[in-house]
Amino acid sequence: MSAKILLGCIADDFTGATDLANNLVRAGMRVVQTIGVPAGPLAAEVDAVVVALKSRTIAPAEAVAQSLEALRWLQAQGARQIYFKYCSTFDSTPAGNIGPVTEALMEALGCDFTIATPAFPDNKRTVFKGYLFAGEVLLNESGMQNHPLTPMTDPNLVRVLQAQTRRRVGLIDHAVVARGAPAVRERIAQLRTEGIGIAIVDAVSNDDLLRLGPALADMPLVTAGSGVAIGLPGNFGIAPSSAAGVLPPAGGLQAVVSGSCSLATNRQVLSFIQAGRPALAIDPLRIAAGVDVAAEALAWAAPLLADGPVLVYSTAEAGAVKSVQGRLGVDEAGAMVERTIAGIARGLVALGVRQLVVAGGETSGACVQALGIAQMQIGAQIDPGVPWCHAPAEAAGGAGLHIALKSGNFGTDDFFSKAFTVLE
Numbered sequence: 001m002s003a004k005i006l007l008g009c010i011a012d013d014f015t016g017a018t019d020l021a022n023n024l025v026r027a028g029m030r031v032v033q034t035i036g037v038p039a040g041p042l043a044a045e046v047d048a049v050v051v052a053l054k055s056r057t058i059a060p061a062e063a064v065a066q067s068l069e070a071l072r073w074l075q076a077q078g079a080r081q082i083y084f085k086y087c088s089t090f091d092s093t094p095a096g097n098i099g100p101v102t103e104a105l106m107e108a109l110g111c112d113f114t115i116a117t118p119a120f121p122d123n124k125r126t127v128f129k130g131y132l133f134a135g136e137v138l139l140n141e142s143g144m145q146n147h148p149l150t151p152m153t154d155p156n157l158v159r160v161l162q163a164q165t166r167r168r169v170g171l172i173d174h175a176v177v178a179r180g181a182p183a184v185r186e187r188i189a190q191l192r193t194e195g196i197g198i199a200i201v202d203a204v205s206n207d208d209l210l211r212l213g214p215a216l217a218d219m220p221l222v223t224a225g226s227g228v229a230i231g232l233p234g235n236f237g238i239a240p241s242s243a244a245g246v247l248p249p250a251g252g253l254q255a256v257v258s259g260s261c262s263l264a265t266n267r268q269v270l271s272f273i274q275a276g277r278p279a280l281a282i283d284p285l286r287i288a289a290g291v292d293v294a295a296e297a298l299a300w301a302a303p304l305l306a307d308g309p310v311l312v313y314s315t316a317e318a319g320a321v322k323s324v325q326g327r328l329g330v331d332e333a334g335a336m337v338e339r340t341i342a343g344i345a346r347g348l349v350a351l352g353v354r355q356l357v358v359a360g361g362e363t364s365g366a367c368v369q370a371l372g373i374a375q376m377q378i379g380a381q382i383d384p385g386v387p388w389c390h391a392p393a394e395a396a397g398g399a400g401l402h403i404a405l406k407s408g409n410f411g412t413d414d415f416f417s418k419a420f421t422v423l424e
């Protein structure tokens with residue numbers, strides 16, 4: 001049995017898991033990301049494990065069951081603190097799952113209080129007076145109101161979370177956070193006496209998150225985006241370092257697959273095309289009509305791969321996505337496109353791709369599962385929230401695979417080209 005872990009993390013999607021792992025690695029922790037709940041203990045000695053689930057958009061009862069299974073495994077590894085990671089844009093369906101999963105983890109851990117904050121200032125996600133901003137605008141004006149699966153139409157997180165949980169939701173506002181950890185502890189004590197179970201926490205800068213960290217040291221459960229992670233390793237005596245993120249050398253062919261329809265991804269697809277790189281759009285309606293779109297895409301890509309990265313994408317703007325959903329249904333359209341892109345990712349690896357960028361959280365989940373990846377090591381950051389990862393041998397017929405899972409709204413416009421230069 002390997003040594004006990006310090007921090008046990010449960011992420012509700014796969015891009016989110018690498019985002020969290022990236023922040024922990026940069027803060028000095030040795031981290032492994034597992035795909036789903038492992039069958040037994042890990043071989044490697046690490047400070048933190050991030051269990052990646054694909055539970056963001058599934059039925060709440062199933063998300064709860066999977067999260068509790070992850071919790072039991074993390075507890076068996078000795079985890080001293082549990083971190084439930086969700087999206088920095090607080091993505092959830094109207095039925096959940098952030099509230100139900102938080103509540104279930106609290107019950108299982110016997111804790112009567114936790115925090116919730118998606119703040120991630122490095123990616124311009126800030127929370128003020130309980131309102132979530134993405135960039136310069138409120139969440140519901142950021143494009144997230146048009147998300148294919150988790151449209152976010154209310155920026156007030158106290159309200160959003162309260163609608164998902166029986167626990168009372170309160171606020172630790174910026175004036176408290178700015179006064180540092182003792183003031184936060186004092187406010188938590190006060191909220192507890194008022195019967196509040198979960199507090200949204202304001203944070204507009206990394207300094208806020210670093211001030212918050214020490215106040216969370218004794219909390220059995222923390223729920224957050226990846227930002228809060230920068231303030232936790234210090235509680236275990238761990239300091240930032242660059243040593244934790246070294247991957248094996250990269251080789252092989254390069255490709256990008258994208259099923260994300262977020263605004264940033266739309267810009268990244270356009271930028272890749274404008275740079276003159278080969279890009280193939282796939283049409284969900286042709287998949288629905290029974291055309292073998294994956295085979296077509298692979299036949300298109302095969303002769304091009306030797307000349308540098310290619311892109312296969314279903315990425316489309318909100319209007320086009322809505323029209324497809326209107327004809328096929330939201331869930332069916334999503335699942336069908338995910339299955340097709342996952343098949344393309346597997347085919348690309350069979351063609352010799354060993355450096356693969358996947359854009360989109362749900363899309364990444366489908367691809368990583370189709371590739372049979374069980375664990376990933378975390379390497380250098382490409383852009384905030386997106387590191388290169390390395391999946392060992394079984395993922396690519398014995399060769400290993402460098403893979404980057406890009407969250408929908410992360411990354412600069414030139415991400416799909418720039419990513420590969422980071423591996424050089």
Ligand SMILES: Nc1ncnc2c1ncn2[C@@H]1O[C@H](COP(=O)(O)OP(=O)(O)O)[C@@H](O)[C@H]1O
Binds near residue numbers: 260316337338360406
């Ligand atoms: N052109 C399209 N029409 C309808 N749905 C699409 C289209 N392209 C992708 N999708 C679906 O939209 C969802 C995008 O979610 P995801 O991969 O998590 O991206 P993001 O990270 O941007 O949220 C997936 O389920 C995907 O299959």
Ligand SMILES: O=C(O)[C@@H](O)C(=O)COP(=O)(O)O
Binds near residue numbers: 407
């Ligand atoms: O916290 C974040 O924003 C990301 O880590 C994340 O979870 C993004 O999810 P997708 O936009 O679905 O990729």
